[in-house]
Every structure is written in C-alpha cells, then in structure tokens.
Amino acid sequence: MNARQMLLFSLFMVCSAQSFAAAGPLEAKGLWLTAEKDAVVRLDDCATKAGAICGQVVWVKDVASISSDCGVQIMQLDRYDKDAWRDGWVYDPRDHKKYKGIVRIKDGYLNVRAFVGTEILGKTEQFERVETLPPTPVCKL
Amino acid sequence: MRTTFFHCSMAGLLLSVVIPSPVRADEMASYAVDITARASSDIRTRGVSDSLNGPGAKVTIQVAHESGLVALAEFTTVSKKQFLDGDGVGVLLAGGYRFGDPEAWHFGLGLASEMFPGAQFKAPNKFDFDTFTLTDERSTNYNSQFAVLEVGYGALEGRIARVLSKTYRGANTGGVCGTLLQFREDPTKGLECYAKGDRDSRGSMLYDLDYKYPLGMNTTLKLHAGYQQIANFSEANFADYSVGLAHRWWGFDWGVDFVTTKTRASELYLAEDDGHARATDDDSWVFSVSRQF
Numbered sequence: 054m055n056a057r058q059m060l061l062f063s064l065f066m067v068c069s070a071q072s073f074a075a076a077g078p079l080e081a082k083g084l085w086l087t088a089e090k091d092a093v094v095r096l097d098d099c100a101t102k103a104g105a106i107c108g109q110v111v112w113v114k115d116v117a118s119i120s121s122d123c124g125v126q127i128m129q130l131d132r133y134d135k136d137a138w139r140d141g142w143v144y145d146p147r148d149h150k151k152y153k154g155i156v157r158i159k160d161g162y163l164n165v166r167a168f169v170g171t172e173i174l175g176k177t178e179q180f181e182r183v184e185t186l187p188p189t190p191v192c193k194l
Numbered sequence: 195m196r197t198t199f200f201h202c203s204m205a206g207l208l209l210s211v212v213i214p215s216p217v218r219a220d221e222m223a224s225y226a227v228d229i230t231a232r233a234s235s236d237i238r239t240r241g242v243s244d245s246l247n248g249p250g251a252k253v254t255i256q257v258a259h260e261s262g263l264v265a266l267a268e269f270t271t272v273s274k275k276q277f278l279d280g281d282g283v284g285v286l287l288a289g290g291y292r293f294g295d296p297e298a299w300h301f302g303l304g305l306a307s308e309m310f311p312g313a314q315f316k317a318p319n320k321f322d323f324d325t326f327t328l329t330d331e332r333s334t335n336y337n338s339q340f341a342v343l344e345v346g347y348g349a350l351e352g353r354i355a356r357v358l359s360k361t362y363r364g365a366n367t368g369g370v371c372g373t374l375l376q377f378r379e380d381p382t383k384g385l386e387c388y389a390k391g392d393r394d395s396r397g398s399m400l401y402d403l404d405y406k407y408p409l410g411m412n413t414t415l416k417l418h419a420g421y422q423q424i425a426n427f428s429e430a431n432f433a434d435y436s437v438g439l440a441h442r443w444w445g446f447d448w449g450v451d452f453v454t455t456k457t458r459a460s461e462l463y464l465a466e467d468d469g470h471a472r473a474t475d476d477d478s479w480v481f482s483v484s485r486q487f
Contacts, residue, residue, distance in 0.1 A: 088411060088412055088442060089445060142222060150223040151221065151222050151223060152222065152223050152226070153222060160408070162411055166296075168226075169222075169223055169224060169225055169226050169258055169259065169260040170224075170258070170259065170260030170261060170262055171260075171262060171292075171293060171294075172295060172296055172297075173292050173293060173294050173295065173296050173300045174226065174258040174259075174260070174262065174264065174292060175226070175258075175296070176226075176228070179411050179412075181411055
C-alpha cells in the first residue's frame with residue numbers, strides 16, 4: 054500500500070467511523086455550551102410532557118441578560134426516531150420566534166436545526182457538551 | 195418587455211414573503227429571514243473576479259416560507275472597468291422552491307436574474323471580409339436570466355443553471371469575437387470567430403458542485419468545482435475550482451479560499467485598467483469576513 058492509498062484508506066475509515074457512530078435518545082441529555090460559548094442549555098426529560106425532552110438555559114455569560122434569559126425554555130422535542138429528536142419546537146431568543154426543530158447528535162456535538170415548513174428550510178446551530186457549569190455568573194432558576 | 199416582466203415577477207415573489215405577518219411568541223414562525231453582510235479581498239463569480247481583483251462587499255437577503263418558497267436578493271460591488279458604464283453594483287434576484295431532507299436527498303427549482311444596472315458595452319457584431327472592416331456596432335448589457343435546478347445529498351450540493359436570456363453576461367459575437375480580436379496578437383482566432391456569423395449565448399449551461407465538511411465545531415472545509423459551457427462560443431468555456439476554510443469566531447465567519455480557473459481563451463477575462471490589460475482569471479487567495487443578522 055503506497056502513501057496515497059494509505060491516505061485514502063485512512064480518510065475512508067475516519068468518515069466511516071463518523072457515519073456509523075449513531076447516538077441513542079439518552080445521548081442528548083446533559084449540558085450543552087453554545088458555539089459562541091455564551092450560554093449553556095440543559096437537555097432533560099420534560100416535566101410537562103412524558104417521553105419528550107426539553108432544553109432550558111441554565112447559564113449565560115452576560116451578567117446583564119441573566120434576568121431575561123436564565124430559565125428560558127428554548128426547545129421541546131416530542132419523540133425520538135431515526136437517530137434524531139423530532140416533532141418539536143426551537144425558540145430563538147435573538148428574534149423571539151419559535152421554529153420547528155430537530156435535534157441530532159453528530160460527531161459528539163448537539164446539532165439543533167431550526168426550520169420553517171420542511172427541514173431543508175432551516176439553519177443548524179452546534180452545541181458542545183460540557184460536564185459542569187462555569188462557576189460565574191449563576192442562574193437563579 | 196419580457197425581461198421587465200421577469201424582474202417584476204421576481205420582485206413580487208420576494209416581496210410576498212418579505213412582508214412580515216405578525217407572529218406571537220407562542221406561534222410557530224411561518225417564514226425566516228436571513229441577512230448576511232460580507233466583505234472580501236476579491237469578488238469572484240465562478241472563479242473570475244468581478245471587482246478587478248480588488249476588495250468588495252456583498253449583502254444577501256434570503257427569505258424562506260414554510261410552503262417551501264424561497265426568495266433571495268443579493269447586492270454586490272463590482273468594478274466599473276469590467277462592467278462598463280455601470281453603477282458599480284451587481285444585483286441578483288432569485289426565487290424558487292426547495293424540498294427534501296438536508297441529511298439525505300434534497301432538491302430545488304428556481305429562476306434567477308443577474309443585473310448590472312446601467313452597464314453595457316459597444317462592440318461590432320460583424321466583420322466584412324470584403325472590405326476587411328468591422329461593422330454593425332451594437333450595445334449589449336451584461337444582464338442574464340437563468341433557470342436553476344439544485345440537487346443535493348447531505349453536504350454535497352449540485353447546481354445546474356440554464357441561461358434563458360439572449361446572452362450570458364454579454365457573451366455574443368461582438369463581446370466574444372471583438373474581445374479576441376482586441377487582445378490577441380494573432381487576429382486569426384478573432385476572425386474565425388466573426389466568420390461563424392452573428393450569435394448569442396442563450397442556452398449556456400452552468401454547473402456547480404459544492405461540498406462542505408465540518409472540521410470541529412466552528413470550522414468548515416469547503417470544496418467547489420464549476421464548469422461553464424457557453425452556447426455557440428466554445429472558446430469561452432471554462433472551469434473553476436476552489437478550496438477554502440470558514441471559521442466562526444466572535445459571531446463572524448472568517449474565510450480563506452484558494453480560487454483557480456482553467457480558461458480556454460484568457461483574453462476573454464482581461465479588463466482595461468488605465469491603459470493596461472489586467473487578467474481577472476488568475477489564481478487567487480480570497481479572504482473574507484461575514485456576519486449573519
């Protein structure tokens with residue numbers, strides 16, 4: 054196997070590993086940091102709907118927005134099917150609008166897709182898993 | 195008349211989805227508006243500079259309605275030395291319908307219109323081989339209209355556009371043959387071009403293939419290949435390729451792209467700049483920063 058074949062084989066193995074690393078429904082639960090690293094969302098079972106998961110803002114970087122953003126529920130997905138949480142909504146605090154939503158774990162990141170109508174008409178935001186909340190500031194939930 | 199109707203239809207489609215309907219916080223949004231402002235070291239369209247290799251800016255407004263209808267308006271700064279007598283602005287209006295699964299097969303159908311307000315050039319469209327003189331000088335604008343088909347699978351996106359307008363960016367006998375005659379030292383190719391008669395470029399086909407591969411959370415690798423098949427002027431056919439990286443940082447998308455073209459007749463991509471002919475199809479590194487609102 055020459056160097057070029059080795060490179061192609063390695064690339065194939067990397068892509069294959071990523072493609073087949075399917076996550077289960079429980080994988081989405083936990084703490085997730087936004088790409089801008091300005092907020093953490095906790096995904097867990099919904100208190101108000103059995104079998105669904107909800108996402109709630111539990112930390113914000115900007116002290117000034119603690120009162121307005123802390124505790125805000127930004128997503129609710131009702132069922133898990135075909136490697137994704139589906140049939141729900143995602144709230145965008147920037148434009149104060151609710152969109153249809155779908156949530157997937159892909160390559161270890163939480164991909165939250167907000168869309169209108171069908172999934173193709175949307176945008177995906179990526180979240181990174183964190184184990185603990187940053188120490189300050191503290192959201193009073 | 196037909197062009198005006200086309201533009202009015204495009205504007206109407208855009209307006210019909212831009213005008214907001216009131217949405218209460220507990221209601222699901224029925225439309226989404228994305229506005230992106232971009233500054234870059236060069237404005238390249240299909241690998242060729244529209245800004246005479248200089249910096250430029252672009253504002254894109256895209257509106258998607260839950261029905262699947264999508265409208266797009268894009269305003270770009272362009273060089274007045276390439277788009278002669280123009281206002282220095284390029285406008286792209288597009289409307290269409292998208293459907294499918296972004297993780298699997300997805301499709302789009304639409305119409306697009308590219309305009310350069312005020313821009314036009316004068317060139318002779320005939321060569322009289324009896325008197326050996328250029329004749330039939332006419333004005334041609336750079337405006338084009340297209341029918342567009344998009345086919346994608348996951349992050350792989352393909353696009354085919356067919357030119358509906360009489361010319362693609364002014365490619366007609368005067369534009370192509372006149373330029374070959376003006377810039378080539380050997381007039382043979384230009385004369386051969388004129389000898390084929392008065393032609394336009396309606397029916398030209400534009401092909402694009404794009405792939406985006408995430409490299410971590412905020413970084414994306416972008417690959418692009420394109421081919422332009424210009425109807426009746428095979429000498430104007432060309433391919434373009436680019437590879438780039440985009441990185442999100444501080445709310446901005448920072449990009450660097452290496453852009454290259456493979457043209458058959460590089461004379462067609464020369465522009466007069468204060469008495470010098472400057473190539474607009476050279477390989478280039480393009481740096482950009484954009485923000486979505």
